[in-house]
Amino acid sequence: MDIRTLAVHAGTIQDETAGAVTNPIFLSTTFERSPEGQIRPKGFVYTRDTNPNRQALEKVIAAMEGGGEALAFSSGMAAVLTVFQTVLKPGDHVLISDDCYHGVVHLLTERYPQWQVSFSSADMTNINSLRNALRPETKLIMVETPSNPQLKITDLAAVAALAKERGITTACDNTWATPLITRPMDFGIDIVIHSTTKYFGGHSDVLGGAVVVRKENPILPELRDFQNVGGAVPSPFDCWLLTRSIATMPLRVMQQSTSAAIIAQALVGHKKIEKVFYPGLTDHINHEVAARQMKNSFGAMLSVLLHGGQKEALAFASRLKIFRHATSLGGVESLIEHRLTAEGNHPKSPDNLMRVSIGIEHPDDLLKDLLQALA
Numbered sequence: 209m210d211i212r213t214l215a216v217h218a219g220t221i222q223d224e225t226a227g228a229v230t231n232p233i234f235l236s237t238t239f240e241r242s243p244e245g246q247i248r249p250k251g252f253v254y255t256r257d258t259n260p261n262r263q264a265l266e267k268v269i270a271a272m273e274g275g276g277e278a279l280a281f282s283s284g285m286a287a288v289l290t291v292f293q294t295v296l297k298p299g300d301h302v303l304i305s306d307d308c309y310h311g312v313v314h315l316l317t318e319r320y321p322q323w324q325v326s327f328s329s330a331d332m333t334n335i336n337s338l339r340n341a342l343r344p345e346t347k348l349i350m351v352e353t354p355s356n357p358q359l360k361i362t363d364l365a366a367v368a369a370l371a372k373e374r375g376i377t378t379a380c381d382n383t384w385a386t387p388l389i390t391r392p393m394d395f396g397i398d399i400v401i402h403s404t405t406k407y408f409g410g411h412s413d414v415l416g417g418a419v420v421v422r423k424e425n426p427i428l429p430e431l432r433d434f435q436n437v438g439g440a441v442p443s444p445f446d447c448w449l450l451t452r453s454i455a456t457m458p459l460r461v462m463q464q465s466t467s468a469a470i471i472a473q474a475l476v477g478h479k480k481i482e483k484v485f486y487p488g489l490t491d492h493i494n495h496e497v498a499a500r501q502m503k504n505s506f507g508a509m510l511s512v513l514l515h516g517g518q519k520e521a522l523a524f525a526s527r528l529k530i531f532r533h534a535t536s537l538g539g540v541e542s543l544i545e546h547r548l549t550a551e552g553n554h555p556k557s558p559d560n561l562m563r564v565s566i567g568i569e570h571p572d573d574l575l576k577d578l579l580q581a582l583a
Contacts, residue, residue, distance in 0.1 A: 211272055211388060212458040219268030219451040221260055233448045234260045257436050261447035268454055269408070269418050272387040273400055276423030279435055280416060280447060284383065284403025285311050286440035287417030291399055292348070293438075294430045295377050298324040300347040305332045305362070307355035309381065310551040332362040333494050339370060351380045351397070353390070353501075357511045357547045357563040359485040361494035364501060368396030377427075383407070383538075384509050388461050389502045398425060404450055406538030407508075410460050414449040416442050460540065460568055464508030467571035471564075472510045474575055480524075480582045482513040482560065508566045509537060511547075518559040521546055525562060527581035530573060537565035542574055 209217075221231045239252040247253055252260065262280050270278035281287040292315070296302065302316060306329040316327040330341035332351055349371050353362040364380060371378045379399040380392040386407045392400050402408065404416035421428050435441065442450075472486035487498035488506030498506055514521045525533045531544045543565040547557040566574065 214271045215268065215458050216455045218271035219264040219454065221264050231261065231264055231448060231451060234444050255444065256439050256441055259444050259447070261444040261451070262442060265442075265447040265451045265454075266418075268451060269402070269404070270420055272454075273382075273393065273420040274387070274391050275393055275400065275420035276425070277428060278418050278420045279431055280404070280418050280442050280450075281435065282417065282440045282442050282446075283415050284381075284401070284405060284417035285315070287401050287403075287419045288312060288381075289315065290431060290434050290438065290440065291379055291401060291419060292320070292325075294427055294434050295348050295379075295399075296320075296323075296325050297347075299345060300325050301343045301345040302327040302348045302350060303338070303341055303346055304329050304350045305352050305355050305360070306330060307358045307360050307556060308350070308352055309356045310556075312350065312381075313556075331360075332367065333360050333497070335363065335366045335370065338367065342370075342374060342376070346374070346376055349376055349378045351378065351392075352384075353380065353382075354384045354487055354498075354507060354509065356384065357485075357557055357561060359384075359487055359492075359507075359509065359511060361487050361492075361498040361501065363497050364390075364392050364395035364397055368398075371398075372396065385502060385507055386457070386461055388458055389465070389504055389507055393420070393422065395501070398422075399427070405536065407457060407461055408450055408454055408538075410453045410457060410539060412536060412539035412541065414446050414453075416446055416450055461508060462505060463568050464566045465505035467569075467574060468508045468510055468566040469506060470571045471566060471575050471578065475512060475578065478579075478582060480515055480520075482515050485511040485513075509564065510566070511561055511563045513558060514560045514562065516560065518546070518548065521560045521562050522549075524581050528577055529580075530569060530577040531564070537563075539565070540568045542567035542569055 237255045265280045266278040331337040351362050378397045380397045381401045383403045383406050400420040402418040404418050469488045475484050531542045534543050545563045547563050548559050
């Protein structure tokens with residue numbers, strides 16, 4: 209079925225009690241066993257292990273990613289942590305993008321040295337740079353595409369092929385592209401990670417994460433076991449909210465992406481803007497890879513560099529009327545954020561960079577707001 213149909217139907221729970229069309233919410237933390245003390249046929253025992261609402265959410269995410277199984281988490285970082293804890297052992301090395309989400313950098317910098325796990329970064333858009341950065345102890349390559357916040361596009365097929373030559377596991381954070389635009393496992397990536405807080409949730413009202421792997425991947429039972437004992441699971445209500453929101457996700461993401469393309473193109477050449485980062489622009493350094501790898505659209509995120517440095521970037525944000533100056537992305541409302549200050553002054557973001565998340569508002573209204581703030 210088309211991914212738009214899967215978004216509506218893949219996570220449906222058949223309600224045998226009342227025949228409800230929308231999924232019931234199963235708030236129970238525990239489930240009754242048979243008179244003999246056995247687990248009943250549906251397999252539910254305790255909500256930390258699994259729950260009907262979580263199972264429904266995992267089914268629809270796995271179906272959309274074209275993967276075998278998905279695991280839903282309480283946040284995107286909980287999903288990343290579980291992958292790291294499952295794949296890595298003391299003495300291992302992780303290779304990440306040089307334009308990577310600051311939370312991942314913080315995790316590897318502040319928490320993993322005590323476990324003797326090291327990391328380094330490389331320009332993932334350059335396969336030779338990536339190859340030269342690998343070490344004998346490299347066990348995981350962690351990719352973001354588009355990257356956060358400079359929207360670099362990594363050739364996933366090239367990365368997967370190189371990793372398979374070396375016996376290295378690959379993981380891709382697919383939060384920004386979503387499976388509507390890119391399905392990393394189609395290009396040979398082993399593990400797909402999402403912050404479902406963003407486009408899957410789409411309304412800035414629920415926190416969540418997900419990991420998707422093929423059924424034949426031997427890491428699957430280890431991921432499930434670590435998730436179970438670690439307990440970083442979403443509540444049944446959060447799972448219900450996400451499953452409900454996923455039904456409209458294709459409509460939202462396509463509208464947001466269409467608007468983002470219009471706005472990115474309109475901002476190119478503006479006298480107040482030094483550079484626009486958007487993979488749909490033909491002058492984007494990785495446009496050819498993006499055109500080959502990203503289907504239907506180039507996503508709903510863009511970043512801009514403003515003339516005048518940090519002072520002018522923040523002043524620009526303060527003059528906006530529709531855009532909200534806030535962290536996060538992927539919601540129905542348009543957001544803008546000065547990444548350097550949001551990251552705690554992490555040096556990878558230029559001081560004049562503003563990250564822009566396009567919502568579902570009319571693109572003409574959004575563009576007028578940006579232009580009046582620039583003026």
